Amino acid sequence: MGKGNGRTGGKPIAITGIGVITPLGQGVEENWCKLLAGTSGIHAITRFPTEGLRTTIAGSVDFLDLDRPTPPALSRALADGAAAEAMAQAGWLDEEDEFPGELFLAAPPLEHDWQTRHELCHKLAAGPTSPYTMADATFRPNEDLSQAHRDFTFGHLAGVLARKYRTQGSPITLTTACASGASAIQLGVEAIRRGSHPAALAIGTDGSIQEEALIRFSLLSALSTKNDPPQAASKPFSKNRDGFVMAEGGAALVLEDPDLAKARGATILAYVRGCGEAADTFHRTRSNPDGKAINRSMQGAIDDAGIAPEDVGYINAHGTSTPENDKMECMGIQKVFGRHAEKGLAVSSNKSMIGHTLTAAGAVEASFSVMTLVDGMLPPTINYEVPDPNLPLDVVPNEARKSAPDFALSNSFGFGGQNVSLVFSRGAD
């Protein structure tokens, strides 16, 4: 197994397909080229009026062909688009057999936007000025209202995707806030390792940028207010960082038992080697200042991979660009990696370019971690103009770097104290 300390890790799980949509574009190739070029996908919001708002920028995905980009419609399109790309690459769309694995879907708690809510109330209400007044007993639903109801239920999207991609059993929709995408991968790895099924489809999706979501994060003082120019707002690990930038995206990974992938003749892109997680019991939006949960998460993933910290050459950081996260993450990295964090360990944040895709982030960044291993290139942390002397990490500043790490670790930390770390490698040894 690992070349580190001789501990035996969990079984490596093969990744045979990835798919990504972010504000940078549709598909792994376009995204990866732009990431390596240091391109930002952050722009002024045009989806709704931003007058009077402190934050007026986001990484919304505006290029998909939708009647109206409502959160349910967009989250579905992002998940479906990413899954289609990943399943095609893995060769499963051409197989006659059903996909022999479960679906784990990281999705936001979808809510109707205000326009939909407004329309619905007027279609349903007993009187025109009593939006939540119940209709009378003679009411019968029509197709519009039925769709609105299905979109309101949290299980609907996973059901649609499970049928389309012919996954096995009951599809699971999950949330661990900003760690959700990584949790979906972890659930898939665990299911394969325990022999439930030899494969799994893990998807992260988030298309929930609308007025209320933006304002909620704004009220928590979590968002950057440096609206001009939008491309410079997300600056992880910089001294002048002032919050994250909301973004949308979808990513999917096809996970397989290596034996199945080999028997099918599928190309194995990389392996998931280890998963770690820890819950923080401290506060709803802040990490415990002792950083222990973050440390346990990273150490857990390293232990599960059966390697030593020094084996990790690259960390795809959670790196949100909030003062709190980047400080805590740096402290955790210093604690777990010791002197290796000073020299030899590169740490960069994709969020400098695509913003924070929230529920999808763990899956999006896992996909880019896989591309790092496949391509031997580290994506940069852009907007790194004013280094924070308290965060002395090699953040791969502003320009991509050629480097071929054996192991990459991806961090995802969520509001509410859910922390997940994943270790990936190019080969199985």
Add this chain to the structure above:
Amino acid sequence: MTREVWVTGTGLLSPLGERPDEWWPKLGDPAALAAAIDTESYTPFSVYPIGEYDIDSQIPRPGDQRTMGPLMHYGCYAAGLALEAAGVKGNEELLLRTHMVVASGGGERDWELDHNILENLAKAEDRGVYLNEQLSNELRPTLFLAQLPNLFAGNISIVHGVAGSSRTFMGEEAAGVDSMRIAYEKILAGQGDLFLVGAAFNAARPDIIHMTHAGGYVLNQPVDNLWDRPRDGVAFGSAGAFLVLEAREHAEARGATPVAKLSGVLSGLSDRSEGAAARLAEGQWAVLSANLRGGALSKKHANGALAVISGACGSGPITHEEQVFLENIAAEGPELAVRGTGRAIGHSLESSFIANAVLAIDCLARRAVFPPLSPEAPIEARVGAAEVDQVLITGWGYLQGEGMALLEAIDG
């Protein structure tokens, strides 16, 4: 050696109360069941709300109470009951490696604000500007935290100190079944020894009733005839329901007393074409009935009849299909003593399956099943089940998802 999964603690906050000695007598008392229903607040719809409970006993800090709405209160409270019953509460060493798998929807919105905005939005000169202004000025920052489903688990971590891991499943009834299934599978496979599994649901919410009504799925007639309603529609019930699941070795090593053995939990997604859910359930029954005492196809279960605690949601067509399925397995296998608890505590969506697991475990503890809840229904007509030491639970979603589990008494 094959690992076994034990239940070492349960917690249920229900419309019939929170202690077995509260709910058990009510389950046999038609007047008490009628009293649990609120027909006024959301007329013409009925809901089963949670009554008064001593929230301070499980969530002592006012600050914690303030950052949660009723949904999270119910969950946090029931989780505390289960941890306490399992002897895990307050034990830091155990809590550090207690893994949480819970099912939740979103928390409560600010109805008054929603109402005001919706009333005025149509009249606003510039809707966008009006919305931004209202939301920026009137939304409480902490309200967001009371709405995020993952904070359902986050709050349990904060209030009770559960720190192993934290996963929240979403997706109505199936999310509750799958939280139990994933924990069960992980324990069997050695991917953990100690799990807190649970869910909560607040039925007294205008948004949920409103949106479910938009789809035509809220019952707008009296709540009787659970098994035989002409069309779609459920009567929602509030609940918080939790289980502590534990590897047998782990429970024995720490001297914990088990209240039941979980012998299997299965979940599936049929396409809901006619008969599809029943066909899927037949497959689940084929797996679980192998564990029946007296054999799967024996006409006589060792208990006289096998107790079935059904989560039948009461939505006409799908509950009718479940009834036919149960009649069919009773025709070929053991007699069944079926109880559809939706009639007593309402349909508690994410919590439904786990709430029924707690009621099933109470039956095991008493070695008896409570009286029929819908006495008029032929499917509940078989009254007798003696020395109950096995209980089957079923849970079909009103839209999708089919679940089944077998719980057993632990001898000795």
